[in-house]
Amino acid sequence: MDENLLLSLIENNAKMEVVDLAAALNETEENVDKTIKDLEKNKKIYGYHTLINWDKTNHDVCTAVIQVNAKPERDYGYDRIAKKIYNFPEVDTMYLLAGNYEFLLIVKGKTMVEVAKFVNSRLAVIEGIERTATMYVLKQYKNMGKLVEDDNKDAAERLLVTP
């Protein structure tokens, strides 16, 4: 089975049913099902998500991008301090970078105040963190390869039948 093709299909649409995946891959359903379970077991697939435009709901979300300068520790490098950060549920995404700062976080809260409180009272006080810079997100255009508002495709412009 073309494992990469399977992965790219469900990366694009995690809701695709096994029966359709089997057809698309020209494989049996049992085989597809087993492959997905294996991929999950060995953590090549480590979760499933739904992309939600919260701005369209009545649920308030405030997103901030935070740069963090941190000191590495002997024997642990950055991993121990990273763990102290990413275990907070407010931290949605976290990277270790090469560059002017060490960590880049995407942090989510209900309001700016809530995010600010997290930064002040939880994040900045962690031993080993030297400096943080918090930037609030004004608008999200694209996420995980998908446009939040797709302005590229106007299906009505494609003719219904062409040679």
Next chain:
Amino acid sequence: MDFEKIVNPIVKDIPPSGIRKFFDLANQMEGVISLGVGEPDFATPWTIREAAIYSIEKGKTFYTANQGLLELRKEICKYQKRRFDLDYKPEQCIVTVGGSEGIDLAFRTIINPGDEVILLQPSYVAYTPGVALAGGVVRNIILTEENEFKLTPELLKEAINEKTKAILLNYPSNPTGGFMTKEDYEKLVPIFKESGIMIITDEIYAELSYEHKFCSIASFDEIKDQVILVSGFSKAYAMTGWRLGYVLANEYLVKMMKKIHQYVIMSAPTCAQYGAIEAMRHCDEEIEKMRQAYLARRNFLVKTFNEMGLKTFTPQGAFYVFPCIKSTGLTSEQFCEELLNDQLVACVPGSAFGEAGEGYIRVSYAYSLEELKAATQKIRKFLEKKGVK
């Protein structure tokens, strides 16, 4: 005024397009799910669009050389070498307004009144009128599903006579998805060589080849001078609206074709040519991504149609499946009309691609898997009503 007398009889005699008729029908209805288009559903890769926009910003808004930008022709030659191992020089290339113009140039440059041109049926809708407009006479070879819509040496030998000037090949094929491998062509090459007929090869779908590596008939050195290769950017790079293609051929022939091109067209659109340079240089990966997507959709459709009781052969190229609907007892036009009225799903009757397409429908998979699933569920309902299984 008696316009009937004014109009050239060749033009008058061109029958109305079967596709056009269907387009008009579908267009009157609301909420139609279409599987009827012959163009990619992807938008042109952004890097190509950006390059074209930049060229306009820079004021590159003038005619180019008749034959097309030298820079682009060089890239086309490199691309053909890199992707299909073909050797052409920029002097052997004309950048045209779509592959369509390339085919027209080829016909008009080589056809004398009364010359026969062999077409493979079912075929793309523009070939037959193209031959007629150039003053030629069409001789059809009927391809069959049993032979996977391939051209066999027997069929070819039988069709060639002293009047034959050329044959038009279109592999991977619209509408059948038929494909010719290197081995398939090897059997034909001696016949082409001996007869000396010209071979116009429409390779617009070359990049959309699935199980086998694409092989061009121009890769056989012994007959390369007989080949006029037509290709373009529409299908591989999702650039249909840009109207950009090219022909590659023997230098003398190119000089002759250029005479028509320079007086009729002048030069292909300039910003499209700049976009195309970017396409040739940086988009091999984009092609591969789109090819992978089409492959998954093809597998889905072939399996789904066969399960529904419509026998469907596995096409090895292009983005169409060609299910056989003979089991329904309907003609392909009846089938498509009833399907449209009953379930609001539009497919193209096989008969729109010549009589040999009767008994088939053309289903495009230039749609997302979700759209294909929704449409095939409706087709399934229609077939259940018709009692097919």
